[in-house]
Amino acid sequence: TMGGDGDGEREDDERKVELDEETKKILEDFIGAPIDDPTHPFWNPPPLTEEEEAIFEDVKRRAKECVGLDGFAEDLLLKDMHVQYVKRSSEDKDAIEYVLTDHLRLSGMYWGLTSLDLLGRLDVVDADEIVDFVQRCWVPDVGGYAPCVYHDAHVLYTLSAVQILALFDRMELIDRDAIASFLTSLQRESDGAIMGDEWGEVDTRFAYCALSISTLIDRPHCIDRGKVVEWIDKCKNFDGGYGSDPGGESHAGQVFTCVGGLALCDAVDRIDHTFLGWWLAERQVKAGGLNGRPEKLPDVCYSWWVLSSLCIMGKMHWIDQKALARFILGCQDEKKGGIADRPDDEPDVYHTFFGLAALSLMGFPGIKPIDPVFALPTHVCERIGVMRTAADGTVVGRRENSATKGESVEP
């Protein structure tokens, strides 16, 4: 079906508009050839010479070599140091970083705990203590989780809470119906957008959170998925990317929320795959790292936002994986453990998680596989029974297709 708001991507191959003379002249000046003459040599270039073919084949061969991490030794990743780093960061409750980040505590915990699970060391923390804390963040009047005790509930931290409980296989503690009602209340009637909380701020991040939560707690239709898909589609930009709201600048983080969100609705056909794939692949800079927008510096967190999006789209081979892995490994702190945003900067739990997650997607030895849509270890997704996405983008398991109203598609 054609896009409702006249985006015209699927139509404009055939439609032509009459150009006035001035416009035609500007265009012809621009390209240096007449538009109306299909026989002009400009539109009929000769075939490639043998030398040119050889160059092209060489480029293709080199592109293939960039796929996969064979040759990367497991000990290049300072696993034990990262485990100790994460453990310490959760224990030093007097540290300024701890005190000032209570407004995102649950998310911080999710980053740290998932890192530990990916490294196979969830045992170093006290599961009961953590689960207790998570449950103390539950706000029963609202039906959501706050980032910390005494704070207000929000969809961001509701997702983090559900993710943490999933890691520890304590999903039975979740009040699914209450959360489902909370999510329903967050969907805007006018356009299907999702708000963060009762205060009404709207952002594609929140759409992703609501879609992920509703899937994980098996209440997929507490929100109208069809309407969310339409809203996400409005956030698609002229460069193929997605922003925080319609017209918002394309940004890799927001791209992930939209690509992941569409995957959760079995609606990835809404993505302009070639255009967006290209935009994502362009995030890789010479040093091997990935940036979040054109002309910005690389940052380890974009390793995840970009790579998971490419993975869902079946295009992880569109970047040089070895160069990216080298970049991430170069961001490790050899003294303290942990991973920083770029080499020689201070590490933090956020970048530690996203660096490990990206290495996991690329199959780095010694890290458990992670699911690109849920950002949870694959074994956790299997245990819950939600759809899983493989490294080449193929999907197994249930899909929450809005059109079929939750009909499950078993492999």
Add this chain to the structure above:
Amino acid sequence: AMSSSSSEDADADERVPYSRRPEWADVEPIPQPESANPVVLIDYADEYVDAVDVWRAVYRSRERSLRVLDLTRDVIGMNGGAYTVWHHRWELVLALGVDLAEELRYAGAMARANPKNYQVWNHMRLCSQAMKASGDDARATLAWELNETHTRIALMMDAKNIHAWTQRAWAVRTFGRWTDEMDFTERMIDDDVRNNSAWNQRFFCVVGGLGGFVTSTDGNGSGDGNAKSAPGDGGDVVVLASAELAFAKSQLDKSPHNESAWNYVRGILKRPNVGWGWRGEGEAIARKHLGDIFGDASRRRVGGTSSDDERGGESDGESRGEA
């Protein structure tokens, strides 16, 4: 998965640290003595904990007074990310009848201190919406001017601050200032032709000002319509499109390796009313400049055969290897 503050890097400085410069390899750097910082940090933490403990008490007791308003200012001053405190402050602003223009200025000042923080900008939107809703044109104009000033100042510190640009886009849409903003994007592009945010904003004005995809309820809209945008029609779009292509061309002539400008050209060409297929015109424009960069081989390659048509169905990964 998400943080409540942006993960964006602070500046575009690309210098190599001394520790990695070969010409400095003979010098052993002396690190900051460890004792210095922790003392300062611990004091600060004590002040914060002290203030926040009191705030929690008055948040619970629902006290609404000027002293609580001042307390929120104090807490926010130490921790701009304190989301609930921001909302509490908004409740107080409404309950106590605080002057919204003053509150907007305060939020603007906080934006300078916390430019990557979502709450600051959300606070500005709340104040601005309320000023617009008052129905007084002078108040609405003032709200636009304060938004324009404070976002412009934030962009002087970081020309790519996505929050500041988002706020500007919201204000442009709410107050119908499309033409003003086109001029602003041109100045920003002149400052830095590679500023992707500026190019994005320009595109936003081109389509938004034509009553295109943007509606009153999109994003964090004020909910009462784009009073000052005219509905677009085919003719207007084509005229604007040729002007914008000429603009993009002049920028590309200065600096052909510019992803943002290329995406902009593609975006203009893909607009439905413009109606040109991407394949012919887009590749043609690319060819003009690729020829300069890569020489004859690419000129012949990009001229195009059906096998490298990006538009028809899925292209396989091999095509990524092409320039």
